[in-house]
Amino acid sequence: MARETVAGGVRLAELLGVMSLGVDLGMGQPMEHVLRQCLIALRLAERAGLEEPERLVVFYTSLLAWVGCHVDAYEQAKWFGDDRALKADFRRVDFSGPTAQRMFIVRHLGTGKSAFERVGVGVDFVRGGGIQAARDMISNHWRAADDLAERLGLDAAVRRSVGQTFERWDGAGVPTGAKGADVLTTSQLVSLADVVEVFHRAGGIDAAVGVARRRSGTQFAPQLVDLFCREARQLFADLATPTSWDAVLAAEPGSGIRLSDAELVAALEAVADFVDLKSPFTVGHSRAVADLAAAAARHHGLSEAEAHTVRRAGLVHDLGRLGVPNTIWDKPGALTEVETERVRMHPYLSERMLAFSGALAPLGAIAVQHHERLDGSGYPRGLAGDALDPAGRILAAADTYRAWLEPRPHRPAGTVEQVATRLRAEVRGGRLDGGAVDAVLRAAGHRVSVRTQWPAGLTAREVQVLQLVARGLSNRQIADELVISRKTVGNHVEHIYTKIGVSNRALASLFASRHALMNAVTADSI
Structure with a gap:
């Protein structure tokens, strides 16, 4: 890679690894699917004779390829029910033949609804432009991944490889329908590794080899399938260990890219923006919470370094949202008890993802507190009183303020006056810290500005x-x-x-x- 490295800072691989854990959950996979896929692809790349620069492309392509798969989760849930279940099933289908894609769509339309309701969804799907929306989905995914790669400063080789991850050997893929040897080997390796990891986890080596052979010449390059089948046992060695995190970081070709402080902040902003795309009701939420929390931290008397840390925690506080389906996030009515419990898990998931990285774990320790309350009525742990640190209290107040200003599927947006009144009521009720709320309200009073050029x-x-x-x-x-x-x-x-x-x-x-x-x-x- 042409990009320079710096001596200190967080490794880019760590940040992408953390985000990949959220991508796993958003795709209906267990955490570390992408990490294991990355190891398989790298091992196969080495056996295929790829040089270090190409293996580095494989490494970053593996971590990035699926990162855009939640950007249209709203549309997926609207037509197909649980967006996570839809994406989990995607890998189990070889979309070869003229009717494969159509049958996949028909099979999933209105999932979770009664037969009568499914017919209605089908009619609405055809009339409401759902067919084109379904065709757009994979294109949206690679475009979003490419956008993130660009924002992270990754070079053209990685972006080209990410752009071809959804191409197929038989030319039936997207976005261009590239065929055979016109599909980059780096992209082919990642696509193959993604599928065989899922089948190996479910049925062992025989299942992984079986799906590779069945899709040889359609989705996958025959020569790569032959190589994979010969080397399968060695490729999957040690993947059953408790975590693949350290193995992936150790396997990164070259010396690795480390982010300067400014690059880390820009990268976290990009991650925040991508997480918020999970639902149209949260677009821009994390960045707004982060900015407000940082300003409030300064008003509250925290140091500049602490304010910076609070802002970074705010940028990643909702990573765990990717692990909850949009049928819950975008539901206009009251949640069931089971749905409520799934919502209550998302701060824990944020913390769990960030805990994989020693450098980012301190942000997770703050982020997990954004739904906790002083009286112990919050979640996920029901912490109370002194168990909540000042940064966590400020983040909780900032998140509440911003969330109440934004529309949600079950309620309209509140006005500034209404939200301020509600926050003060939370203080009187002993749920939010008075000093933190005062700091948030003071900070909010100085944030609004008028832009004249867009x-x-x-x-x-x-x-x-x-x-x-x-x-x-x-x-x-x-x-x-x-x-x-x-x-x-x-x-x-x-x-x-x-x-x-x-x-x-x-x-x-x-x-x-x-x-x-x-x-x-x-x-x-x-």
Whole structure:
């Protein structure tokens, strides 16, 4: 890789490894699926004779390839039920033949609903553009992964390899339908390793070899399948150990990329933006919480170093959201007891992921507290009183403030006045720390600014429309919200997509998140 390294700092591989754990959960896989896939791909690359630069491409492609698979989880849940179950089943199907993709879609439409409801979902799917949305999904995934790779400063070789991960040997893949030797070997290795890891975990070496042979010449390159089958026993050696974390970090080709302090912050911001794309109701949430918490920490008397740490914890506090399906996050009605328990686990999952990295674990210790309450009524551990540290109390107050200002599927957004009143009520009820709430409210009073120039030549009104599109509102709902006609909304959406170069909500959300537009205040809205 051409990029320079620095002596200190967090390894980029650690950060991507942590994020891969969230990707695992978002794909309906157990933690460390991607890590094991990475080891298999690297071992196979070495046996295939790839030189160190190519093996390094395999390494980063493995950790990045699936990172965009949650960006349209909202649409996946809308049509197919549990988005995590849908993606888990994806690896069990060889999409060869003219009807394979269509049958996969039909089989999953309306999953979890009654037969009558599934028919209704099917009709809505056809009428509501679901067919095109389904076709867009894989394209959205690799584009999102490419966007993250670019933001992390990874070079063109990695980005090209990530871009071809969903191509197939038989030419039936996406985005370009590349075929045979036109598909990069680095991409082919990652694609093969991804599938055989799943089958090996479920059925051992025989199952992994069996699926590779069945898909030889369709999804996978025959010569790589032959090599894999010959070396399978050695490729899977030691993968049954309790954790693959140390093995993956040790296997990184070369000296490894370490992030400077500024690069780490930029990388954490990119991760935060990607996590928030899990639901249209949370786009921009983590960055807004992080900024507010850092400002509040300064008002609260914490040191500048502590304020920086709080901000970083805020950027990653919702990593665990990836482990909860969108059928829960985007549910408009009351949650069941089981659904509530799954929600209550997401701070723990954030902490668990970050704990894999010694350098990032301190952020997890703060992040896990963002739903705890002073009286012990919070979650995931029901901590109370002195068990909550000042940074955790500030993060909890900042997260609550921002969440109540944002719309959720079961309620509208609150006004600044309403949210301030509710936060003070939480203090009186003994749930939030008074000093932390005062600091958050003081910080919030100095954050609002008016921007006069918007990216991609967007107008203030177009920014407003983009925010609502990213939240998942239909044209009719946007028209009602802004008190304009549906035709006008349609024109705005068309102009927005043209200006920012996208064609659907998921990619529009990615643009809005990357350019920090979700919490921007336009002159029209003041």
